[in-house]
Amino acid sequence: MILRAFFMALILTQAALAARAEVLIFAAASLKEPIDQIAEQFDDVVVSYGGSGTLARQVTLGAPADIVLLANTEWMDVLVAGGHVEADSVVNLASNRLVLIGPQGTIPLNLEPDALRNAIGNGRFAVGLTEAVPAGIYAKEALQHLDLWEAIQDRLAEVDNVRAALTLVARGQTPLGIVYRTDTRISDDVAEVAVFPLNSHRPIQYLGALTDDRNDEARMVLDVLTGVQGQAIFAASGFLPPTGNAK
Numbered sequence: 001m002i003l004r005a006f007f008m009a010l011i012l013t014q015a016a017l018a019a020r021a022e023v024l025i026f027a028a029a030s031l032k033e034p035i036d037q038i039a040e041q042f043d044d045v046v047v048s049y050g051g052s053g054t055l056a057r058q059v060t061l062g063a064p065a066d067i068v069l070l071a072n073t074e075w076m077d078v079l080v081a082g083g084h085v086e087a088d089s090v091v092n093l094a095s096n097r098l099v100l101i102g103p104q105g106t107i108p109l110n111l112e113p114d115a116l117r118n119a120i121g122n123g124r125f126a127v128g129l130t131e132a133v134p135a136g137i138y139a140k141e142a143l144q145h146l147d148l149w150e151a152i153q154d155r156l157a158e159v160d161n162v163r164a165a166l167t168l169v170a171r172g173q174t175p176l177g178i179v180y181r182t183d184t185r186i187s188d189d190v191a192e193v194a195v196f197p198l199n200s201h202r203p204i205q206y207l208g209a210l211t212d213d214r215n216d217e218a219r220m221v222l223d224v225l226t227g228v229q230g231q232a233i234f235a236a237s238g239f240l241p242p243t244g245n246a247k
Helices: 002-019 029-039 052-060 073-081 113-120 134-145 149-155 162-170 181-186 216-226 228-236
Strands: 023-028 045-050 067-070 091-095 098-103 125-128 156-159 176-180 190-195 205-210
Touching (some): 023 029, 029 162, 029 181, 029 216, 045 052, 052 073, 067 073, 067 216, 073 134, 091 216, 091 228, 098 134, 113 149, 113 176, 134 149, 134 162, 134 176, 149 156, 156 162, 162 176, 216 228
Parallel strands (some): 023 045, 023 067
Antiparallel strands (some): 098 176
16 A cells, blocks of 8 residues: 555656656666657656666556656566557667676676675675566576576665666675666776676566557657667667567
């Protein structure tokens, strides 16, 4: 009941934003840099950032988003199945790499149980929520694939989105964390200490969709995201080209 009330309060706030904008975008927190740049090109676009799971739940409860940009396919599938976004509008925007980070100055690590345990010591290991946040879901998959999950499962500090995990490491509150490679570009206080193999987790896919295909303004914005200019902005922010299919 408390959680539902929290989501409804967020929805009311977003409704106020929507009343002042022609296009309201809900976007995964890790997309902030490129989406901010693209949104600045329009006079009537407002962006609300958060964890993909949180945003998807808000949309299912009636939040007034026009465009939804999420960091994995599963949450988009939920929205499509529930009729909350237009299935034919779903597009693949970009991809990313999953990396292990530590505070600036941390030496590179081998992705082995003893190495991680020694580096963590008595501290915690920062990740997005492993059952809800895409970066956390990918992190759990990678750790399990590499037989590292059992070594650190009881040391996890699970947070609401990938940027919160980045902040914990940047502030020195945790000695290690898992984020997207693009997240490391926005902080001088963290160092990339290992890169997870591509085959250790499902492909990282950023998907976009319209909640109503009759909104011509929203469609134009989504077209910019997938067009040459939008893709150049994603690339300049460190994102990789789209991989796989959107559906």
